[in-house]
Amino acid sequence: MSKGDSIKEVLDKASKGDKAALGRLLTIIETSPKKASMVVSEILHEEGGAHVIGITGIPGSGKSTLISRLISHYKDRGLKIAVIAIDPTSPLSQGALLGDRIRMQEHATSPNVFIRSVPTRGVKGGLSFSGVTMIEVFDKLGYDKIIVESIGVGQTDIDIMNVAHTIVVVTTPGLGDDIQALKAGIMEIGDIYVLNKSDKPEANKTYAYLDFALDLGELGGVDKRGWRPRLLKTSAIMGEGIQELADSIKEHLEYIKASNKYMEKIQTRRMLMIKLLAEKIFLEKLEDLAEKGDKIRLEKNNSLYQACINLIKKVSRELERE
Amino acid sequence: MGGAADILELMKEIRGRRIKVLVAKLGLDGHDRGAKVVARALKDAGMEVIYTGIRQSPEQVVETAIQEDVDIIGVSILSGAHIPLMERLISLLKEKGIDDIPVFLGGTIPIPDIPKLEKIGVDKVFLPGTPLYDIIKYTVEAVKKKRSRRN
Ligand SMILES: Nc1nc2c(ncn2[C@@H]2O[C@H](COP(=O)(O)OP(=O)(O)O)[C@@H](O)[C@H]2O)c(=O)[nH]1
Ligand SMILES: [Mg+2]
Numbered sequence: 001m002s003k004g005d006s007i008k009e010v011l012d013k014a015s016k017g018d019k020a021a022l023g024r025l026l027t028i029i030e031t032s033p034k035k036a037s038m039v040v041s042e043i044l045h046e047e048g049g050a051h052v053i054g055i056t057g058i059p060g061s062g063k064s065t066l067i068s069r070l071i072s073h074y075k076d077r078g079l080k081i082a083v084i085a086i087d088p089t090s091p092l093s094q095g096a097l098l099g100d101r102i103r104m105q106e107h108a109t110s111p112n113v114f115i116r117s118v119p120t121r122g123v124k125g126g127l128s129f130s131g132v133t134m135i136e137v138f139d140k141l142g143y144d145k146i147i148v149e150s151i152g153v154g155q156t157d158i159d160i161m162n163v164a165h166t167i168v169v170v171t172t173p174g175l176g177d178d179i180q181a182l183k184a185g186i187m188e189i190g191d192i193y194v195l196n197k198s199d200k201p202e203a204n205k206t207y208a209y210l211d212f213a214l215d216l217g218e219l220g221g222v223d224k225r226g227w228r229p230r231l232l233k234t235s236a237i238m239g240e241g242i243q244e245l246a247d248s249i250k251e252h253l254e255y256i257k258a259s260n261k262y263m264e265k266i267q268t269r270r271m272l273m274i275k276l277l278a279e280k281i282f283l284e285k286l287e288d289l290a291e292k293g294d295k296i297r298l299e300k301n302n303s304l305y306q307a308c309i310n311l312i313k314k315v316s317r318e319l320e321r322e
Numbered sequence: 323m324g325g326a327a328d329i330l331e332l333m334k335e336i337r338g339r340r341i342k343v344l345v346a347k348l349g350l351d352g353h354d355r356g357a358k359v360v361a362r363a364l365k366d367a368g369m370e371v372i373y374t375g376i377r378q379s380p381e382q383v384v385e386t387a388i389q390e391d392v393d394i395i396g397v398s399i400l401s402g403a404h405i406p407l408m409e410r411l412i413s414l415l416k417e418k419g420i421d422d423i424p425v426f427l428g429g430t431i432p433i434p435d436i437p438k439l440e441k442i443g444v445d446k447v448f449l450p451g452t453p454l455y456d457i458i459k460y461t462v463e464a465v466k467k468k469r470s471r472r473n
Contacts, residue, residue: 020420023391031340093333095365101386102375108382114389119370 007038015141019114025137026116030130033280040133040273043140050139051253052146052265054164056189061170062196063149064103065236066245071107073246074145082138083115084131086150086160096120100149114143128159129276132269135163159276161189163269165262166252168192168245169219171210173202190229192248193219198233198241207233227255285315329455332462333368341369341465344392346383347376348411349401356428356450357398363454364396364461380411384418392423393465396457399429405438412443422471424464428452 005013005021007028013021029036053070055063067083074081085100096119107113118131131148138146148164161167169190193214195207213219214231230248234241256262299307345361347354354376365371372390374383387395399407408427415421424445431439436447446460 019385020388020391020418023389027391089370090365093366093368095368096370097361097365098370098372099375101372105374105378105382105386108374108385108389109379115386116389117372 007035008042011039011042014137022114022137022141023116026130026134029133029137030118033129033277033284036130036133037277040136043136044270046140048139048142050135050143050146051166052135052139052148052164052269053249054148054150054161054167055170056150056161056167057170057194057196058172059151061172062236063170064100066170066194066196066234066242067100067147067149068104068107069236069239069242070145070147070246071104071110071113073242075107075110075112078112079144080112080142081114081145081147082143083113084134084138084146084148085115085117086131086148087117087119088151089119089121094121114138129273129280131160132163132273132276135269136273158189159272163265163272165256165265166191166249168194168249170194170196171206172197173200173206188219190219191227191252192230192232192245194241194245195231195233196236199235199238203233207231226259227252281319282312282315285319286311289315289318329367329458332458335462341394341461342390342392343369343371343461344374344383344387344390344395345371346374346378346386346395346397348378348380348383348397348399348407349403350377351399351401352376353400354398356400357396360396360398360428360454360457363458367458369461380407380414383411384414384420387415387423388418388420393468394461395423395425396461397425397427397429399427399431402430404429404431405435405442408439408442408444415443422468424468426457426460426464428457 010021010025010028014025025039029039055067057063064085071081071083083104085098087096087098087100089096098117098119101108101115101117104115107115116134118134135146135148148160150160167189169192171193173195193210195203195210197203198207210219210231214229219229232241232244232248234245253262256265302310343364345357345364347357358373361371361373372386372392374386383395383397397408397411404427408425412421412425415423415425421443425443426446426448427439427444428448429450431447431449433449439447445464448457
């Protein structure tokens with residue numbers, strides 16, 4: 001494949017199963033908002049039937065190892081699986097070390113598996129936008145399961161988790177009775193809670209604790225009427241509890257399909273995509289103007305609010321001119 | 323060369339262009355300290371580094387390079403099997419039509435093997451003890467060259 005191919009050509013090749021073309025398409029989405037929107041325009045009128053599964057939890061809880069097990073499970077059933085593995089970018093160097101693949105490399109050469117590592121690249125990097133758009137592309141290309149791994153810290157991570165059909169929160173033994181840790185952010189968004197590393201001795205104690213928290217309604221907070229969050233034990237290393245996890249994920253899919261939430265999620269995802277792209281385009285232009293030495297001023301007789309409106313107008317005018 | 327100021331200068335260059343590197347341990351040896359040190363140095367210089375972990379086959383490395391759409395591949399081999407492994411890796415890259423991706427190699431490579439490796443298509447061989455700065459600088463320049471060829 002040559003770099004000179006048009007977006008339509010790259011997309012065409014990717015649709016025919018050319019993985020190099022797909023890899024390149026994802027790079028286009030990551031690097032150019034304009035081209036990314038051209039890609040989206042090409043594919044948005046159709047949709048696949050993918051099931052988007054978000055896997056979140058603190059670093060080291062075993063998300064990547066667990067995903068590798070899930071890949072095996074789905075692969076054995078003849079499904080096509082895409083993984084979007086998100087890792088943080090260092091705010092200091094802007095570099096990133098992406099190591100999720102280490103646990104999944106046994107699947108690197110499987111024809112029905114595509115794994116892509118994505119750095120967060122700060123807020124302006126627009127991870128949320130490229131992440132959401134990548135989901136759209138994998139969906140269109142006929143992937144059955146799209147698994148998104150992230151540590152679930154910060155708004156970008158939460159955004160992307162919220163567009164997943166099914167959210168799996170991974171914890172480990174020894175989390176202790178620290179209810180604050182549970183209450184922080186991601187612990188409230190799970191459809192399924194997994195206590196991984198259940199091969200460890202403290203597992204039973206933590207399980208009992210999580211079970212209690214679930215009963216109290218401390219876990220799975222928002223809009224969970226109609227679905228009672230599940231709690232499961234796994235050992236990704238030993239390969240235990242994987243069937244049960246896959247069963248629960250399937251049950252949840254059946255639940256959202258029956259309750260119309262499946263389509264709602266897709267609509268939410270697309271609205272979010274537009275909003276995130278708008279933000280990204282705006283912020284990039286703003287930065288651009290600042291770099292060109294355009295000063296943002298607060299005139300004496302202007303209110304702060306009016307100054308903001310003027311700035312927005314100015315950026316819009318610049319964007320129109322392009 | 324290689325002082326803090328030079329590294330800062332390089333980092334500035336890297337920021338604008340976003341370099342994606344694949345660092346891979348090819349073959350059966352299980353020592354990945356060297357590979358990890360290089361991966362970390364490239365990350366600290368501002369690159370996006372994908373690390374595969376140990377015991378990779380050439381097939382796995384090439385597939386990973388394709389799915390991740392990387393700019394450059396760095397390979398570490400300590401097992402002594404560098405000639406056949408690199409032959410296989412480079413021929414797979416050719417087969418897939420992505421042999422414009424530069425490949426550099428580090429590890430315990432006997433000096434007389436270097437010309438052979440270069441003939442196979444390895445872009446650069448780094449011997450043990452190479453300053454990390456040299457590897458960073460090489461990476462930036464090799465990616466720059468590759469991109470100007472593609473455009
Ligand atoms: N004992 C035990 N260790 C595990 C289990 N699952 C993963 N690990 C280990 O935990 C570490 C982190 O795993 P990883 O999948 O990279 O976690 P992530 O950061 O959440 O993606 C690795 O050393 C794994 O081998 C498990 O079920 N039991
Ligand atoms: Mg991980």
